[in-house]
Amino acid sequence: xxxxxxxxxxxxxxxxxxxxxxxxxxxxxxxxxxxxxxxxxxxxxxxxxxxxxxxxxxxxxxxxxxxxxxxxxxxxxxxxxxxxxxxxxxxxxxxxxxxxxxxxxxxxxxxxxxxxxxxxxxxxxxxxxxxxxxxxxxxxxxxxxxxxxxxxxxxxxxxxxxxxxxxxxxxxxxxxxxxxxxxxxxxxxxxxxxxxxxxxxxxxxxxxxxxxxxxxxxxxxxxxxxxxxxxxxxxxxxxxxxxxxxxxxxxxxxxxxxxxxxxxxxxxxxxxxxxxxxxxxxxxxxxxxxxxxxxxxxxxxxxxxxxxxxxxxxxxxxxxxxxxxxxxxxxxxxxxxxxxxxxxxxxxxxxxxxxxxxxxxxxxxxxxxxxxxxxxxxxxxxxxxxxxxxxxxxxxxxxxxxxxxxxxxxxxxxxxxxxxxxxxxxxxxxxxxxxxxxxxxxxxxxxxxxxxxxxxxxxxxxxxxxxxxxxxxxxxx
Amino acid sequence: xxxxxxxxxxxxxxxxxxxxxxxxxxxxxxxxxxxxxxxxxxxxxxxxxxxxxxxxxxxxxxxxxxxxxxxxxxxxxxxxxxxxxxxxxxxxxxxxxxxxxxxxxxxxxxxxxxxxxxxxxxxxxxxxxxxxxxxxxxxxxxxxxxxxxxxxxxxxxxxxxxxxxxxxxxxxxxxxxxxxxxxxxxxxxxxxxxxxxxxxxxxxxxxxxxxxxxxxxxxxxxxxxxxxxxxxxxxxxxxxxxxxxxxxxxxxxxxxxxxxxxxxxxxxxxxxxxxxxxxxxxxxxxxxxxxxxxxxxxxxxxxxxxxxxxxxxxxxxxxxxxxxxxxxxxxxxxxxxxxxxxxxxxxxxxxxxxxxxxxxxxxxxxxxxxxxxxxxxxxxxxxxxxxxxxxxxxxxxxxxxxxxxxxxxxxxxxxxxxxxxxxxxxxxxxxxxxxxxxxx
Numbered sequence: 001x002x003x004x005x006x007x008x009x010x011x012x013x014x015x016x017x018x019x020x021x022x023x024x025x026x027x028x029x030x031x032x033x034x035x036x037x038x039x040x041x042x043x044x045x046x047x048x049x050x051x052x053x054x055x056x057x058x059x060x061x062x063x064x065x066x067x068x069x070x071x072x073x074x075x076x077x078x079x080x081x082x083x084x085x086x087x088x089x090x091x092x093x094x095x096x097x098x099x100x101x102x103x104x105x106x107x108x109x110x111x112x113x114x115x116x117x118x119x120x121x122x123x124x125x126x127x128x129x130x131x132x133x134x135x136x137x138x139x140x141x142x143x144x145x146x147x148x149x150x151x152x153x154x155x156x157x158x159x160x161x162x163x164x165x166x167x168x169x170x171x172x173x174x175x176x177x178x179x180x181x182x183x184x185x186x187x188x189x190x191x192x193x194x195x196x197x198x199x200x201x202x203x204x205x206x207x208x209x210x211x212x213x214x215x216x217x218x219x220x221x222x223x224x225x226x227x228x229x230x231x232x233x234x235x236x237x238x239x240x241x242x243x244x245x246x247x248x249x250x251x252x253x254x255x256x257x258x259x260x261x262x263x264x265x266x267x268x269x270x271x272x273x274x275x276x277x278x279x280x281x282x283x284x285x286x287x288x289x290x291x292x293x294x295x296x297x298x299x300x301x302x303x304x305x306x307x308x309x310x311x312x313x314x315x316x317x318x319x320x321x322x323x324x325x326x327x328x329x330x331x332x333x334x335x336x337x338x339x340x341x342x343x344x345x346x347x348x349x350x351x352x353x354x355x356x357x358x359x360x361x362x363x364x365x366x367x368x369x370x371x372x373x374x375x376x377x378x379x380x381x382x383x384x385x386x387x388x389x390x391x392x393x394x395x396x397x398x399x400x401x402x403x404x405x406x407x408x409x410x411x412x413x414x415x416x417x418x419x420x421x422x423x424x425x426x427x428x429x430x431x432x433x434x435x436x437x438x439x440x441x442x443x444x445x446x447x448x449x450x451x452x453x454x455x456x457x458x459x460x461x462x463x464x465x466x467x468x469x470x471x472x473x474x475x476x477x
Numbered sequence: 478x479x480x481x482x483x484x485x486x487x488x489x490x491x492x493x494x495x496x497x498x499x500x501x502x503x504x505x506x507x508x509x510x511x512x513x514x515x516x517x518x519x520x521x522x523x524x525x526x527x528x529x530x531x532x533x534x535x536x537x538x539x540x541x542x543x544x545x546x547x548x549x550x551x552x553x554x555x556x557x558x559x560x561x562x563x564x565x566x567x568x569x570x571x572x573x574x575x576x577x578x579x580x581x582x583x584x585x586x587x588x589x590x591x592x593x594x595x596x597x598x599x600x601x602x603x604x605x606x607x608x609x610x611x612x613x614x615x616x617x618x619x620x621x622x623x624x625x626x627x628x629x630x631x632x633x634x635x636x637x638x639x640x641x642x643x644x645x646x647x648x649x650x651x652x653x654x655x656x657x658x659x660x661x662x663x664x665x666x667x668x669x670x671x672x673x674x675x676x677x678x679x680x681x682x683x684x685x686x687x688x689x690x691x692x693x694x695x696x697x698x699x700x701x702x703x704x705x706x707x708x709x710x711x712x713x714x715x716x717x718x719x720x721x722x723x724x725x726x727x728x729x730x731x732x733x734x735x736x737x738x739x740x741x742x743x744x745x746x747x748x749x750x751x752x753x754x755x756x757x758x759x760x761x762x763x764x765x766x767x768x769x770x771x772x773x774x775x776x777x778x779x780x781x782x783x784x785x786x787x788x789x790x791x792x793x794x795x796x797x798x799x800x801x802x803x804x805x806x807x808x809x810x811x812x813x814x815x816x817x818x819x820x821x822x823x824x825x826x827x828x829x830x831x832x833x834x835x836x837x838x839x840x841x842x843x844x845x846x847x848x849x850x851x852x853x854x855x856x857x858x859x860x861x862x863x864x865x866x867x868x869x870x871x872x873x874x875x876x877x878x879x880x881x882x883x884x885x886x887x888x889x890x891x892x893x894x895x896x897x898x899x900x901x902x903x904x905x906x907x908x909x910x911x912x913x914x915x916x917x
Contacts, residue, residue: 001583001584001587003587003590003591003594004591004814004818005591005594012821013821013823013824014558014560014819014820014821014824016556016558016819016820016824017556017824017827017828017831017897020827020830020831020834020835021900021901022834022835022838022901022904023834023838024830024833024834025833025834025837025838027694027722027723027833027855027857028855029694029723029724030722030723030724031601031720031721031722031723031724031725031728032724032725032728033601033725033727033728034822035598035599035721035822035825035826036598036822037595037598037599037817037818037820037821037822037825038595038817038818038821039821039822039823040818040821042560042819045560045564045815045818045819046560046563046564048818049564049567049588049815050567051584052570052583052584052585052587052588053567053569053570053584054569054584055581055582055583055584055587056569056570056573056576056581056582056583056584056585057569057573057578057581057582058568058569058570058571058572058573059568059572059573060568060569060572061569064574066574066577069574071574072481073481074571074572075481077526077529077530079571080530081529081530081533081534081537084533084534084537085537085542086534086536086537086538086539086540086542087537087540087746087747088744088745088746089542089543089744089745090540090542090745090746090747091543091546091548091552091554091745091747091881092551092552092745092747092748092749093548093550093551093552093884094541094543094548094881095872095876097541098540098541098543098876099540099541099747100539100540101535101536101537101538101539101540102536102540102747104536104539105536112520115518115519115520116518116520127610127611127614127749127750127804127806128610128802128803128804128805129803129804130791130801130802130803130804131610131614131801131802133801134652134801137652138648138651138652141651141652162792163790163791163792163793163794163795163798163803164791164792164801164803166791166795166796167791167794167795167796167798167800167801168801169796170796170797170798170801171621171649171652171653171800171801172652173651173652173653173654176795176796213507214505214507214508216507216508216509218509218512219509219511219512242505242508244514244517244518245505245508245513245514246505246508246512246513246514247512247514250512250514251512259804261804265481267571267572267808268572268573268574268575268804269570269571269573269806269807269808269809269811270570270571270573270574270575270576270582270585270588270589270807270808270811271574271575271576271585271607271608271768271804271805271806271807271808272608272610272750272804272805272806272807272808272809273610273749273750273804273805273806273807273808273809274804276804289648309648309651310644310645310647310648310651311613311641311644311645311648312614312645312648313610313611313613313614313645313749314551314611314612314613314639314641314642314645314737314748314749314751315551315552315641315747315748315749316747316748316749317748317749318749318750319746319747319748319749319750320744320746320747320749320750321749321750323533326533327529327533329520330479330521330523330524330528330529330532330533331479331480331523331524331525331526331529332478332479332480332523333478333479333520333521333522333523333524334517334518334519334520334521334522334523335478335517335522335523336478336479336480336523337518337520338517338518339478339480339482340480340481340482342501342504342505343482343484343489345504345505346489346492346493346496346501346504347492349496349498349504350492350493350495350496352496353495353496353497354495365507366504366506366507390578391580394578394580394581399574399578399581400578403577405792419481419482420481420482420483421483422483422484422488423483423484423488423491423492425483451580454580454581455580455581455583455584456579456580456583456775456777456779456780456781457580457775457776457777457779458580458775458776459579459580459773459774459775459776459781459782459783460773460774460775460776460781461579461773461783461785463773463774464771464772464773464783464785465771465785465786465787465788468762468769468771468785468786469771469772469773470590470593470604470605470762470769470770470771470772470785471590471593471594471597471603471604471605472590472591472594
């Protein structure tokens with residue numbers, strides 16, 4: 001595929017603007033560097049991106065069981081709701097009275113999500129999950145600081161956690177204390193007890209955890225942290241398994257972030273925009289960033305707090321993404337939310353059971369919305385790795401599972417089918433997974449050569465990192 | 478109830494049996510009864526698509542959509558060519574995840590690579606990342622990039638930076654424990670003498686916005702020289718439309734240039750999603766946070782694109798990563814790339830020229846009805862007026878005619894913004910209406 005820059009022909013263009021109807025004004029200083037953007041007609045642009053879209057696999061193109069990413073179907077009503085001019089044409093600094101519908105969106109979405117998580121308040125400022133983690137940790141920092149409890153400088157993170165957890169804790173100025181997981185992938189209670197103390201600011205945890213299991217000891221875990229004077233942070237990446245079944249607030253968590261682009265069906269856009277709202281219990285509410293929407297007799301208004309930790313983003317976060325999530329929340333409602341969770345768990349357990357005689361499962365217990373397979377034995381016997389298995393799947397029009405995560409399982413493949421996949425699609429995937437495994441045993445070399453039928457085959461990633469080419473430099477020395 | 482679960486109850490039952498369960502509840506047997514929700518969620522029942530559509534239409538209808546917008550302050554009303562929505566609406570782009578599997582993501586990866594290149598061309602900088610959340614977080618991340626192990630890492634920020642960007646920088650610095658020092662303004666631009674004085678050896682960087690919050694043009698190259706002379710890194714936060722005309726950050730000596738890409742094809746959208754772009758000199762490439770797409774070859778020697786330099790990132794380096802960013806604003810970056818392709822170099826520069834021309838036209842017209850320009854220097858497409866007329870009265874009079882006037886900064890100061898969207902007739906009407914307020 002040629003780049004836009006390679007397709008550019010001087011003089012090609014789209015006619016977009018009318019002639020200027022006022023006198024021109026010349027600014028005193030001009031850029032010396034020529035502005036070398038591509039020059040293309042509208043048809044050329046359209047064809048270019050159509051071709052690029054054909055080389056991009058989205059949820060609409062096929063099975064996408066990317067573990068821990070919850071790649072469920074993105075309903076189209078969400079898109080239509082958010083595309084209304086009554087939302088897209090709003091300037092964020094319009095007077096409050098002219099934004100009543102927009103404030104209602106934030107207020108209503110906040111109420112739904114507070115009920116689902118068992119929290120007292122919710123901010124929509126964070127733009128994504130990691131941004132939510134950072135915000136939640138700053139909340140914890142602000143809370144301890146307001147209590148003059150400055151010695152609490154450590155955040156405990158299990159070694160099975162998402163990489164964003166320790167990275168967020170470090171950005172928030174905490175020292176990260178990693179604790180090992182037990183043999184069952186759950187929190188090692190003794191290890192936790194050994195590290196909590198007067199310097200504990202909090203614990204970050206996902207539950208279900210990153211190996212796809214619900215940690216039965218959750219009430220003990222949150223109690224240990226609270227007794228030490230710390231707070232408990234819930235990473236909502238895996239909420240899809242338990243929404244409407246059990247609430248983070250009831251498990252003892254004080255702060256939670258959600259990923260609207262995972263659990264609440266907003267599209268991931270090839271990497272974003274997401275939305276990572278943060279909820280908290282009443283004791284932490286005064287420290288929330290930005291302002292909260294309050295409702296009095298059907299009128300909506302902004303309300304600030306003198307103790308707010310500030311602002312983590314311009315304006316109110318990824319607002320249009322919140323509109324999409326609200327459409328989803330309204331659609332599912334009281335019964336639809338737990339129904340989605342239960343079917344996500346059912347689909348994962350069905351697939352796991354149908355594969356368990358071939359693929360070694362890292363953990364045998366009932367999984368939640370995802371399960372982890374270990375290809376370590378296969379690698380030992382044949383040299384075929386988790387990567388090879390994943391790459392082979394590409395030839396079958398499927399997105400592979402998440403590879404090499406969690407780090408505590410060797411040669412891990414983490415499968416999250418989601419509730420929106422039908423039994424027929426799961427059965428097709430199961431057949432493909434089994435076929436690939438059989439091929440790995442019969443002809444490892446052939447498997448390691450896959451994929452064969454994708455737009456490009458395995459790329460040289462080492463070369464890309466060794467001599468980075470991060471922009472088109474044609475014509476420029 | 479609305480639902481996106483495909484399987485019928487019968488299918489669910491057969492899957493349950495196959496997996497060794499008898500009832501759906503059995504799937505959650507590992508959750509202690511003590512924490513389970515007893516009576517379900519206290520939420521309304523689910524709704525049909527038709528009902529949900531109506532509810533959200535009603536909410537949208539409660540908002541005021543102004544026919545004329547003369548307000549910017551970080552959110553800019555520009556024309557969005559129709560091809561932009563057509564391309565970005567493609568479900569392949571819309572519904573894909575981060576392109577971890579390069580072989581089936583070449584289209585998306587190439588689109589990001591093209592975006593990175595366009596942003597480099599616009600800024601003159603060596604490298605650009607695949608995006609961060611918005612212009613404010615980009616500025617905060619830029620400050621983090623400039624941290625050095627050798628000093629105290631004081632972050633110096635001009636007082637003419639957008640107040641919300643400053644707030645975000647402060648919040649990030651609350652996290653990292655860095656001190657923020659504000660460099661005062663004089664006549665609506667950074668006070669260069671004060672900068673020279675306050676940039677101590679402890680300063681890791683100085684951040685300026687071009688054009689600044691008041692729309693004024695900063696002496697960017699001179700500020701860069703002062704910053705470098707003090708041994709600090711120079712960070713510019715720029716408006717990408719203005720960048721089509723103004724000296725590039727590279728020409729001004731910036732080490733890092735960032736900004737909000739919203740003006741490049743993204744709707745006002747009540748403030749988001751927008752697009753943070755980040756660029757740097759080659760020397761600072763490895764400090765850039767977020768995704769980077771690089772060119773390479775596949776095993777058959779074909780050109781291919783991959784996510785690269787991942788050793789900087791959180792999923793590899795965890796607490797030692799340069800940033801925690803994972804999801805970014807990729808679809809917004811795609812939007813900006815299509816916008817830039819549709820506008821082309823001439824269209825983008827024409828947009829910038831029309832913004833400048835029309836803003837200066839309105840400024841003159843307002844001066845004619847008693848709203849004096851507050852600062853004497855040059856501006857791009859935003860400017861501040863000062864007058865005895867209460868800003869609230871001006872806003873009210875314009876709102877009654879469907880015009881969103883400039884942003885009141887105080888009782889007497891208003892920050893106006895004019896773009897290619899505003900016609901001469903609208904600008905004349907605005908001045909006339911403001912004049913009438915004065916005569917009341």
